[in-house]
Amino acid sequence: xxxxxxxxxxxxxxxxxxxxxxxxxxxxxxxxxxxxxxxxxxxxxxxxxxxxxxxxxxxxxxxxxxxxxxxxxxxxxxxxxxxxxxxxxxxxxxxxxxxxxxxxxxxxxxxxxxxxxxxxxxxxxxxxxxxxxxxxxxxxxxxxxxxxxxxxxxxxxxxxxxxxxxxxxxxxxxxxxxxxxxxxxxxxxxxxxxxxxxxxxxxxxxxxxxxxxxxxxxxxxxxxxxxxxxxxxxxxxxxxxxxxxxxxxxxxxxxxxxxxxxxxxxxxxxxxxxxxxxxxxxxxxxxxxxxxxxxxxxxxxxxxxxxxxxxxxxxxxxxxxxxxxxxxxxxxxxxxxxxxxxxxxxxxxxxxxxxxxxxxxxxxxxxxxxxxxxxxxx
Numbered sequence: 001x002x003x004x005x006x007x008x009x010x011x012x013x014x015x016x017x018x019x020x021x022x023x024x025x026x027x028x029x030x031x032x033x034x035x036x037x038x039x040x041x042x043x044x045x046x047x048x049x050x051x052x053x054x055x056x057x058x059x060x061x062x063x064x065x066x067x068x069x070x071x072x073x074x075x076x077x078x079x080x081x082x083x084x085x086x087x088x089x090x091x092x093x094x095x096x097x098x099x100x101x102x103x104x105x106x107x108x109x110x111x112x113x114x115x116x117x118x119x120x121x122x123x124x125x126x127x128x129x130x131x132x133x134x135x136x137x138x139x140x141x142x143x144x145x146x147x148x149x150x151x152x153x154x155x156x157x158x159x160x161x162x163x164x165x166x167x168x169x170x171x172x173x174x175x176x177x178x179x180x181x182x183x184x185x186x187x188x189x190x191x192x193x194x195x196x197x198x199x200x201x202x203x204x205x206x207x208x209x210x211x212x213x214x215x216x217x218x219x220x221x222x223x224x225x226x227x228x229x230x231x232x233x234x235x236x237x238x239x240x241x242x243x244x245x246x247x248x249x250x251x252x253x254x255x256x257x258x259x260x261x262x263x264x265x266x267x268x269x270x271x272x273x274x275x276x277x278x279x280x281x282x283x284x285x286x287x288x289x290x291x292x293x294x295x296x297x298x299x300x301x302x303x304x305x306x307x308x309x310x311x312x313x314x315x316x317x318x319x320x321x322x323x324x325x326x327x328x329x330x331x332x333x334x335x336x337x338x339x340x341x342x343x344x345x346x347x348x349x350x351x352x353x354x355x356x357x358x359x360x361x362x363x364x365x366x367x368x369x370x371x372x373x374x375x376x377x378x
Contacts, residue, residue: 007071007262007286014179015172027178034178041175041183048153057156058133061143061356064157066150068187069171069180072262072286073163074197074231076110076315077337079147080117081346085353086143087121094141096132097148099125109287110147112318116237117334130155150191151182158356161349162191166199166228167266169210185217193225193349198266199340200230225348231266232338233274236331237314239321244331249276252308256280256328258298259313260288267313271333279305290320299325 012018013026047053063082067073079095086093095118099108111123122139126132129152133144146155150162171180188194194214199207207228215222236244249255255276259267264283272278280301284294302310303326310330312320317332324330339346 008264008283011071011168011172011180014174014177030178031174034175037177038175038184045153045183045187053154055156056130056154058130058144059137060133060141062133062146062149062155062157063143063159063161063353063356064146064149064152065161065163066146066148066152067163067165068150068182068185069165069168070176070182070262071165071168071180072266073165074263074266074337075148075163076113076117077231077335078161078163078195078197078229079145080114081337082145082349082353083118083121085350086145089353089357091357092140092142093121093145094136094139094143095121095123095145095147096129096136097123097125097146098127098129098152109315109318113314114147116314116318150187159193159352160191161193161195162188162223164194164196164210164214165263165266166196166202166207166210167263169196170213185214188214188223189218189221191223192352193227194223195349196226196228197337198231198269199228201266201269225352227346227348228340230338230340231270231335233270234334234336236309236311237317237334238323238329238331239317240323243334246274249274249309249311252276254279254305254307255309255311256282256298256302256305256307257311258282258284258316260284260286260290260316260319261313262286267333270335271311274333276309276311279307284316288316288319290316295320295322295325299328302326302328 013023048055065075065079067075083093083095095114097108097110108125111125114123122136122141124132124136126135129146129149133155136144146157150160170185173179175181196207196210211226233246235246236248255278257268257271257278261267268278268281298310307328310325310328312332314332314334320330322330
């Protein structure tokens with residue numbers, strides 16, 4: 001296994017951490033490749049903004065959760081929060097995603113994780129999100145949550161939420177592949193709300209700088225709803241469904257941890273904040289498929305560290321359905337989204353949801369939606 005996962009190696013390259021002749025030449029080459037990518041993205045967005053490319057409404061309201069950058073920004077806990085909020089209002093939600101990272105006939109990592117967090121909420125994976133929403137509606141869904149849908153503009157959405165990771169908000173400030181941006185930061189003006197995740201990982205001054213930075217880039221057109229949230233460790237969960245309190249980490253001598261996600265450093269920070277003494281940490285590439293050799297290596301490594309627990313993420317646990325590796329218990333750190341009072345609480349998001357329900361949830365929604373501009377909610 002490499003010392004760093006591919007995503008981390010790439011991040012170190014584009015953010016300038018790696019120095020020297022070879023990294024510099026690589027960044028020059030990547031900058032050249034970013035030019036046609038940027039032109040393609042700009043032309044596509046302009047075509048949608050100008051009405052040259054059609055936008056189609058689904059049969060039920062759609063709330064999109066997406067981001068501007070590559071890598072993990074913490075969307076899954078927000079999707080779970082929205083699903084619970086919709087259900088609390090008497091609606092039947094469904095989650096629609098592209099299904100990235102799934103082998104043919106299998107659930108994606110995110111879908112498997114959400115199945116644990118939301119066992120009664122259906123999840124439809126379809127590269128054609130419009131078809132996915134139609135499938136969900138035909139099965140009885142009354143509202144669709146579009147997971148990772150900000151750039152999927154062919155499907156109209158009633159609420160667009162952009163998720164920004166406070167630990168890496170600007171994606172190295174450059175478009176892929178020279179940076180981590182999927183599209184220019186100005187794209188945030190299409191959204192109705194911004195959720196700054198992992199906000200507790202930085203101090204209040206830095207959070208204010210991030211918001212001011214986006215506001216300057218947007219020329220004062222930053223969405224009015226800005227919510228700051230943190231990923232609060234909730235409990236430990238085994239592959240069999242049993243749970244343990246976080247105090248189990250505090251009472252242990254040490255833990256060995258591993259993760260194959262877009263932002264493994266953030267997971268380690270959450271784990272350490274839970275009271276666990278991390279004796280060792282291994283990062284795998286995002287969406288990593290664990291082999292028997294990987295599991296044998298992890299087991300031997302944890303024994304060598306005299307770890308009381310092997311701890312990973314829910315996204316990884318669903319791919320390692322074992323209660324133990326050897327004699328060492330294997331558990332996942334379950335995370336919940338918690339709004340920070342200083343960041344506007346959840347009232348703004350709840351207000352958007354209530355306004356959507358009040359204005360569009362009705363038997364004739366499909367007809368009423370025709371021609372409606374989703375920006376009316378902003």
